[in-house]
Amino acid sequence: MxxxxxxxPSATLPDAWRHCVGTGRLDLALRRDYQDSLALVQREIGFRYIRGHGLLSDGMGIHQPYEHGGERRVRHAFTYVDQVVDAYLEQGIAPFLELGFMPSGLASGDDTVFWWKGNITPPRDEREWADLVRAVLRHLVDRYGIDRVRDWPIEVWNEPNLTGFWSAGQDAYHRLYEVTSLAVKDVDAELRVGGPSLAPGYEDEWIQRFAEFVGRRDLPIDFVSRHAYSSGPVQPVPFGAHQTLMPASALLEQFAAPRRQLAGTGLDRLQLHITEFNSSYRPDNPVHDTAFHAAYLAPVLVNGGDLADSFSYWTFSDVFEEVGIPTSPFHGGFGLLTHRQIKKPTYHLYAFMAEMGDxxxxxxxxxxxxxxxxxxxxxxxxxxxxxxxxxxxxxxxxxxxxxxxxxxxxxxxxxxxxxxxxxxxxxxxxxxxxxxxxxxxxxxxxxxxxxxxxxxxxxxxxxxxxxxxxxxxxxxxxxxxxxxxxVIDETPPWWSEDRLFGLGTGNAPTH
Missing domain, CATH: 2.60.40.1500 (Glycosyl hydrolase domain; family 39)
Structure with missing residues (x-):
């Protein structure tokens, strides 16, 4: 047919698909390969925000405790933060700030996640944590201006419903959210803060309890966030993993879920950001590298903007080390690009979307x-x-x-x-x-x-x-x-393809 x-036209095409893109931990942005990849992505696709882990982890070096005069003190250092954010802004992309993980000098325990050991424990001193949050945001405001920083979303932690990312349970996350959100608003009431950045698989009760807590304590919240993945249990192989996949419609169902789960709480009227999505949640699943993957995700990019204000592909580049340093150029990484900027088919899906009309x-x-x-x-x-x-x-x-x-x-x-x-x-x-x-x-x-x-x-x-x-x-x-x-045809009246080699009428060959 x-x-x-x-x-x-029947509608305007939402551009929620390009609102944000994910990245490996933020200190990777100091590398040339990373910056070359980001420049290419921004030139041919053009995302508005970028979100990654590790802003407050030791690799960024912000939290620097020391002793002087018999007292414990803290210096907040922004050497790497400034280089990373400057590099982002030069490429026309702004940070979507994820507040995590815990600096080792402030951590209450030794539990970590990933090869690079992001600490996943609560702060041992809530006041010092709040001071850290305020110091980071005040520095960003001083350096980049309040009007600009008010446009940068601030997300509290990453996937606290998983013990692998937050060791202390939901009630402790509620307390972290309370302390953090109030510290954010101490800096400026119009800064945008939200959460809870949930991993897939949570029960409705988790996000509903979060909404009840925020309402009962009258806490600030400007957006709701969650993640979406469509893969099943891991079948490990050396240097990789395989998984079954649900239909792509499962991702759209996950995008839609928070507004249904939060109906009647008031949070269902807030902006909804899917701050990570992909097929597999593993950074070593070869499906990410394939042509199948682009065709699989095409209906998600086309339809996802009807369900969420943004959905952030995890990630733009294979410069990423959660399970260690990659051992080959194609290793199942999350990225739209491999190392050395080799484009995967899913990269082209995004580049094609960037050329669609609105x-x-x-x-x-x-x-x-x-x-x-x-x-x-x-x-x-x-x-x-x-x-x-x-x-x-x-x-x-x-x-x-x-x-x-x-x-x-x-x-x-x-x-x-x-x-x-x-x-x-x-x-x-x-x-x-x-x-x-x-x-x-x-x-x-x-x-x-x-x-x-x-x-x-x-x-x-x-x-x-x-x-x-x-x-x-x-x-x-x-x-x-x-x-x-x-076509507006501007072919001259004397043109004839028959005469291309001088053999047409009026140009008989001579001997």
Whole structure:
């Protein structure tokens, strides 16, 4: 069946998909590979905020206790913070501040998470913790200005419903939220603070108890946050992990859940930020590197903005070390980019979204059609991605009747197409064909960059009655971007393709 796409938009396309993106711990931003990757992402996609762990961990060096005159004192040092935030702002992206983990000099215990040992225990001195929070925010205000910092969301901790990220239980998190949120507002009442940054799998009661506590104590809260992942139990292998996946619709259900769970509490009317999402929650699951992954997440990017104010892909780059230093360029990392800026198929999904118009003409289970101010029509289409392990579909077709100029227009339109699939724009497949080299040579890296580029094609299509009939035939796990532009024909009257080699009328060959 051919889908007749309306001429007039039915909605504005939310850009919640580009509101924020995730990153590894913040001190990784001091590395060249990280900064080169961020520059590329910002140039071709353009996120507004970036969120990562470890702002208050030892690697950033903010909390510096010492003794003088027989007294314990603390110096708050911002050497690395300034370098990181300056680098972000230079790339047109602002921090989404996550307050964690606990500095070792303030921690009440030795429990840690990740290879780099982020401390997950409560502060042993709440007053010193509040002083730390105020010191960080006052410094940011002094350096970057109050108007700018008021736009930077401030999230209290990360996944406190998991003992692996918060060792002390829900009541202790409530107390941390109280102390922290009040400290934030001490600096400026218009700074935006929120939480509870929950990992998937929590019971409704967890977030409802949080809402009751905030209401009972009349605590400040400006947004609600949670995370979303769609993977099952881990099947470990050396230097990696495999997992089953739920359908992509499970991610959308998780996006929608907090407003349902918080109905009637008042918190359901606040902004909702999904501050992490991906398929697998493991940074070593090869599914992240595949063409399947781009097709799997396409409906999430297209539809997620109807459910949440932002949903932050975890993460923009494979410069990331939660389970240790990666041992190969493709290792199942979360990133849109590998080390050395090799683009994964999911990177192109985001880059394609960045080229869509903001006016929605049509949307379906395998396509999105938008219009730009200059009259161009853009189409994002994707093939089915079955996480149950079905055979990838080749030849899936989206049949569209697209508006191309005014209703009486005739002539032609220029159709430009870019695609990634199992067979194109797929550097992971090329790496596998190379034999999965652990340390590719310079020549191999060049070949991987080349293989990562989308397939490109173009053609002329007829326009009749202001419409072009376009059949989008998709390869295995293909995601494709089409751009349709009506042609204003400026071909000179003397042009003839027959005369290209001087053999046409009036130019007979001479001997």
């Amino acid at each position: 051919r889908i007749v796409v309306p001429r007039q 006016r929605v003409l049509a949307r379906g289970e395998d396509h999105l059609v938008t219009r730009h101010d200059d009259g161009r029509v853009t189409v994002l289409a994707w093939a089915p991605a079955d996480p149950a392990g079905g055979t990838p579909v080749s030849g899936h077709t989206v049949r569209l009747s697209l508006p191309a100029g005014p209703p009486d227009a005739r002539g032609t339109a220029y159709l430009r197409r870019r695609s990634v699939s199992e067979d194109s724009g797929n550097a992971w497949a090329a790496w596998c064909e190379m034999g999965r080299p652990l340390a590719p040579s310079g020549r191999q890296i060049d070949a991987l960059h080349e293989a990562a580029e989308p397939a490109r094609s173009h053609r002329s299509v007829p326009v009749t009655g202001g419409r072009s009939e376009v059949d989008v035939v998709l390869g295995r796990h293909e995601v494709t971007l089409l751009e349709l532009t009506p």
